Amino acid sequence: MTTTPTTHQNYLNGRWQDAKSGRTFERENPADGEIIGRFPDSGPDDVAVAAKAAADAFERWRFTPAPKRAEILFRAAEMLLARKEELARDVTVEMGKVLAEARGDVQEAIDMTYYVAGEGRRQAGQTIPSELPNKLCMTFRQPHGVIAAITPWNFPSAIPCWKLMPALITGNTAVFKPSPYSPLSAANLVRILEEAGLPPGVVNLVFGGDEAGAALVEDPRVAMVSFTGSLEVGREIAAYCGGHGKRVHLELGGKNAIIVLDDADLDLAIDGAVWSAFGTSGQRCTAASRMIVQDRVRDEFTDRLVTRASALRLGNGLDAGTDVGPVVNTESLDKITRYMDIGRDEGASIAAGGSRASGNGLDRGYFFQPTVFTDVQPGMRIAQEEIFGPVTDVITCSDLDHGVAIANDVPYGLVASIFTRDISKAMRAMERISTGIVYINAGTIGAEVQLPFGGTRGTGNGHREAGQAALDSYSEWKSVYIDYSGRLQKAQIDP
Numbered sequence: 001m002t003t004t005p006t007t008h009q010n011y012l013n014g015r016w017q018d019a020k021s022g023r024t025f026e027r028e029n030p031a032d033g034e035i036i037g038r039f040p041d042s043g044p045d046d047v048a049v050a051a052k053a054a055a056d057a058f059e060r061w062r063f064t065p066a067p068k069r070a071e072i073l074f075r076a077a078e079m080l081l082a083r084k085e086e087l088a089r090d091v092t093v094e095m096g097k098v099l100a101e102a103r104g105d106v107q108e109a110i111d112m113t114y115y116v117a118g119e120g121r122r123q124a125g126q127t128i129p130s131e132l133p134n135k136l137c138m139t140f141r142q143p144h145g146v147i148a149a150i151t152p153w154n155f156p157s158a159i160p161c162w163k164l165m166p167a168l169i170t171g172n173t174a175v176f177k178p179s180p181y182s183p184l185s186a187a188n189l190v191r192i193l194e195e196a197g198l199p200p201g202v203v204n205l206v207f208g209g210d211e212a213g214a215a216l217v218e219d220p221r222v223a224m225v226s227f228t229g230s231l232e233v234g235r236e237i238a239a240y241c242g243g244h245g246k247r248v249h250l251e252l253g254g255k256n257a258i259i260v261l262d263d264a265d266l267d268l269a270i271d272g273a274v275w276s277a278f279g280t281s282g283q284r285c286t287a288a289s290r291m292i293v294q295d296r297v298r299d300e301f302t303d304r305l306v307t308r309a310s311a312l313r314l315g316n317g318l319d320a321g322t323d324v325g326p327v328v329n330t331e332s333l334d335k336i337t338r339y340m341d342i343g344r345d346e347g348a349s350i351a352a353g354g355s356r357a358s359g360n361g362l363d364r365g366y367f368f369q370p371t372v373f374t375d376v377q378p379g380m381r382i383a384q385e386e387i388f389g390p391v392t393d394v395i396t397c398s399d400l401d402h403g404v405a406i407a408n409d410v411p412y413g414l415v416a417s418i419f420t421r422d423i424s425k426a427m428r429a430m431e432r433i434s435t436g437i438v439y440i441n442a443g444t445i446g447a448e449v450q451l452p453f454g455g456t457r458g459t460g461n462g463h464r465e466a467g468q469a470a471l472d473s474y475s476e477w478k479s480v481y482i483d484y485s486g487r488l489q490k491a492q493i494d495p
């Protein structure tokens, strides 16, 4: 299918415009290499215009009553819902995930937008008893100011909504810098926000890559950076923000595990493993790249996983028969390929997949065979580092505690799951697994927007997206004391 490339512009202070330099970049469909669109390759000048617009709009927006802000978000949610199918197709075309998953990505954006819009009439603070008479103590939320929302390409519809919607409902304005590998969905979302009635300057969209991202982080008008992406870039951003007193919210990588005990429902565990390892070609931050399997069921589990992985059909995500789409770009393909050598050199074996997929037109895109490593030791690089492709390891554990210890012993802490029929073991695992998200008898993917989302250790810095926790990320508490005693009361100093 031939796509006609579309041309796009930045959205700055309510106006669609080219990069000041006139430079553009092209995005291709990772399934077939066809150019799908041209986008401004923004530089610091464009970022400065965006940050100024957001800063100028802040006072007006923060004092717009929250229920009124919410009305705009409700309208945006309705539009996302009405356009779900076309939005999902654009997700597939620009980053490759199969259409059913792309619909899920858009649905998550819809869910988050409705959920957060409901906060327009909540965002409750507290009233707390005072230690003094005739004094009222209470708290309420206040926005940070200008938020820099810097996003990856793997959930191009959902992740921007996870950031922008809670930022907006709590009264912040924003500059949104999407990944250059998923610019189309970003343009679609901002167009919807514009049509929903968002005033100029409240959300500004700047396309571009690292240069635009770095300029945004460093812009003095940006009060908080909300970043989802790789550990390496996240750490750079955190170092800058730490040195400059900026708030920073990080959602980084994962090396997520599924523990399968010998009493597990193996049919269910295999379904969970296949979906979690190879869904979105393993390019989810929550993908399961380690299967930690108790010794007595390891061989059966491995054989079945290998059979299922080898049977997955690769292809264009728009084709109904496709199970697994391409990976996002050639760099990703190269990185995954390098890990095949790393794994072999470490002594692991490849029981399924192991190389770039070819034939049936797959050579035109970036396809990698669903891959299963066996003979994996927990300390190997393939079991410690995020590969971010359709690759998973099988690691043997002797019992529950051993499995949990292996699961926890990685630099990341996003999500883990356990399959067992023993409620006591499930409870013990739930308490001892040290990730931000735990699933019992389910795979590692399938988060719901009303619960906090985020990870421990290298996955984050203590903030959470989604749920009520998102409000805490995008606002700060203000404590207010109202003294109506008519005299100067001094708290701890008064008798």
Ligand code: NAD
Binding pocket: 150, 151, 152, 153, 154, 155, 177, 178, 179, 180, 208, 209, 210, 211, 212, 213, 214, 215, 217, 228, 229, 230, 231, 233, 234, 236, 237, 251, 252, 253, 254, 284, 285, 386, 388, 414, 454, 455, 459
């Ligand atoms: P990436 O770090 O390469 O890029 C993320 C964003 O940062 C992009 O918009 C990019 O242009 C921008 N950027 C790059 N260098 C920058 C710099 N120096 N300053 C400012 N911005 C810069 O990540 P990616 O390849 O887009 O995404 C994949 C990664 O995201 C994986 O590690 C994955 O686990 C992670 N991820 C995490 C979560 C989560 O919630 N924990 C969710 C999705 C993806």
